Amino acid sequence: MSEAVVKDNQKPVLHALKLACSNCSLAELCLPFGLPDADLSQLDLLIDQRRSVRRGEHLYQAGTHFESLYAIRRGFFKTHALTEDGREQVTGFHMTGEIMGVDAISTDIHACHATALEDSEVCEIPFTRLENLIREIPALQRQFHRIMSREIVRDQSVMMLLGNMRAEERVAAFLLNLSQRNAARGYSASGFHLRMTREEIGSFMGLKLETVSRTFSKLQDEGYITVDKKRVDIIDMERLKALLSHCSPRNVL
Amino acid sequence: MSEAVVKDNQKPVLHALKLACSNCSLAELCLPFGLPDADLSQLDLLIDQRRSVRRGEHLYQAGTHFESLYAIRRGFFKTHALTEDGREQVTGFHMTGEIMGVDAISTDIHACHATALEDSEVCEIPFTRLENLIREIPALQRQFHRIMSREIVRDQSVMMLLGNMRAEERVAAFLLNLSQRNAARGYSASGFHLRMTREEIGSFMGLKLETVSRTFSKLQDEGYITVDKKRVDIIDMERLKALLSHCSPRNVL
DNA sequence: CGATTACTTGAAACATATCAAGATTCGTGG
DNA sequence: CCACGAATCTTGATATGTTTCAAGTAATCG
Known part of the structure; x- marks a missing residue:
């Protein structure tokens, strides 16, 4: 297993680790849920990069170009946006198995920042290639749609919380x-x-x-x-x- | 143009009107955005039913089985959920060209009620058939993902509003x-x-x-x-x- | 036209924000 | 490994904004 660690204060460290959804213990919380083995190996081909993000570093920043979704392999993140006068609003906390970045699909620009709250590792999912694969694997398409929809339901629950409680x-x-x-x-x-x-x-x-x-x-x-x-x-x-x-x-x- | 109006206090009226995304003026706000004519006619085949919902009637109810998304052709809706003690929380207001029902994809059960606030008409989009078509038309896939993502961004904006303002x-x-x-x-x-x-x-x-x-x-x-x-x-x-x-x-x- | 629903406005009650000070913990460099 | 400075947390007192309660008016529906 070759490992290329690039140390940098701002940019996340990049590993060339071999990933495998096919033997990932988080599969049932994540994109691979419900996929037969044959399809899993296709996902393995797609998700070939793991990225290490240390506590306090960001995974992506609001305003930057969108290319990939990220599945949390290990660790804990917050997503947040900054108001014009510099205050921050946290829009979510994210744990292992959850997918981050779907908010950027609408504009191809990240709508918020994602920052690690502890040393973390994510699987990078190139979005264009994911869209291609989704067209070939109906079960993957369904699971991806569920994940997007789940995010909508979750956000609406937060709205109810903020509005009522x-x-x-x-x-x-x-x-x-x-x-x-x-x-x-x-x-x-x-x-x-x-x-x-x-x-x-x-x-x-x-x-x-x-x-x-x-x-x-x-x-x-x-x-x-x-x-x-x-x-x-x-x-x-x-x-x-x-x-x-x-x-x-x-x-x- | 044959029209079968079934009057009923609770159930929306069903019309057998011919629809056509291909000459709909709302196309650029809706699912057909960016599709070439050839693909549009495939959408026309998919979306063959229009449903009329009168002011005060619901389009769907929370807890019911999910089968279709709905595009608003004309009118105005609210989506809302009821708390256990009977108070309601409005989760959104929806105008022409917008798609309703994506929150139900995650569980196959509608997470909220949709009620017309004026006499309205919606295009019914059978979801399983939409998923099939999405696999064949990459531009439609992209637009559908954008619509889901846009809903997430919108909900997060409401969260910021409720949390800060x-x-x-x-x-x-x-x-x-x-x-x-x-x-x-x-x-x-x-x-x-x-x-x-x-x-x-x-x-x-x-x-x-x-x-x-x-x-x-x-x-x-x-x-x-x-x-x-x-x-x-x-x-x-x-x-x-x-x-x-x-x-x-x-x-x- | 009468009853119901929706809206406006005022006064008092309440919950949370703000300001402030002190205590604790964390991170960093010596 | 320790010490220092910065960040985080707790708690109290006061200020503020929103809700609640109440009453009256206006609009809508049957």
């Missing part, structure tokens, strides 16, 4: 969402390490960082969770879910 | 968005008729109806717009846009 409910929804996504990846549903700052959480949820901090403290005082800086443990999952029972038409986030 | 800014963004979309369809950018109630606007923007009403009055008092119940005229477009200058990374909504 109070701070306590927002933070509860946020934690439950992380919990579910952890569980789907085989990790603990009840305890995890937050990769983002209070400010980033607040930006995503439409709250100020002080409010996020206060709300964590309140949820802890009331016995829902324990918080120790970045470590969160859900003590009473049922009651935490009950906080949202009246505002979720289906699963929130 | 105060009431006055939200309402300004809302009016400017309607203005732009009107202009793109050849209508006036400065004056239009609101199809939705104050409550629906508020639901979409994360505000109470009283706040929407007050904000309209305030924008009128300050000379940005005039409001006469459902009629809105933008008096000073530049100043209205300036209200948003500090919170938009690019076009809002």
